[in-house]
Amino acid sequence: xxxxxRMKRILDTYGMRSGDHVLVALAEHLQALFGDRVIRFGGxxxxxxxxxxxxxxxxxxxxxxxxxxxxxxxxxxxQRIAVTVSAGVACGSDAQAILHAAEAAVRRAxxxxxxxxx
Numbered sequence: 001x002x003x004x005x006r007m008k009r010i011l012d013t014y015g016m017r018s019g020d021h022v023l024v025a026l027a028e029h030l031q032a033l034f035g036d037r038v039i040r041f042g043g044x045x046x047x048x049x050x051x052x053x054x055x056x057x058x059x060x061x062x063x064x065x066x067x068x069x070x071x072x073x074x075x076x077x078x079q080r081i082a083v084t085v086s087a088g089v090a091c092g093s094d095a096q097a098i099l100h101a102a103e104a105a106v107r108r109a110x111x112x113x114x115x116x117x118x
Contacts, residue, residue, distance in 0.1 A: 001041065001046070001048075001088050001090075001106050002030070002045065002062065002087045002106075003046075003086050003087075004022065004045075004085055005083075005086055010081060014073045014074070015075070018071075021081075026085070027040060029069055030062065033062060047102070055089050056089050059087045060117050062085075063087050066083060067084060067115065071083055085115070086109035086116060087109060088101075088109055
């Protein structure tokens with residue numbers, strides 16, 4: 001699970017339309033990396049369903065690649081918004097337990113400084 005860091009600050013600073021641009025750019029970026037495994041889960045949360053042993057590595061790649069993502073604001077193509085995400089990785093066979101564990105891991109990533117994988 002991925003959650004945009006400081007989305008409220010982005011919305012307060014740049015407005016809703018620019019916030020939408022961030023979400024669209026992030027969704028397109030994630031889809032380019034992971035194809036149709038990407039699900040928009042909530043407002044600024046995305047879920048990547050990955051059935052492999054290297055889920056931690058996939059999350060690390062996603063977070064590192066997003067660090068380089070810069071989105072133009074809606075109002076001005078010369079003004080750019082830096083985007084970071086916090087990610088949580090969980091594995092198992094029970095979908096609900098995996099989801100709860102991933103959410104808890106995202107909260108830990110945010111508590112431990114953001115822009116990281118837990």
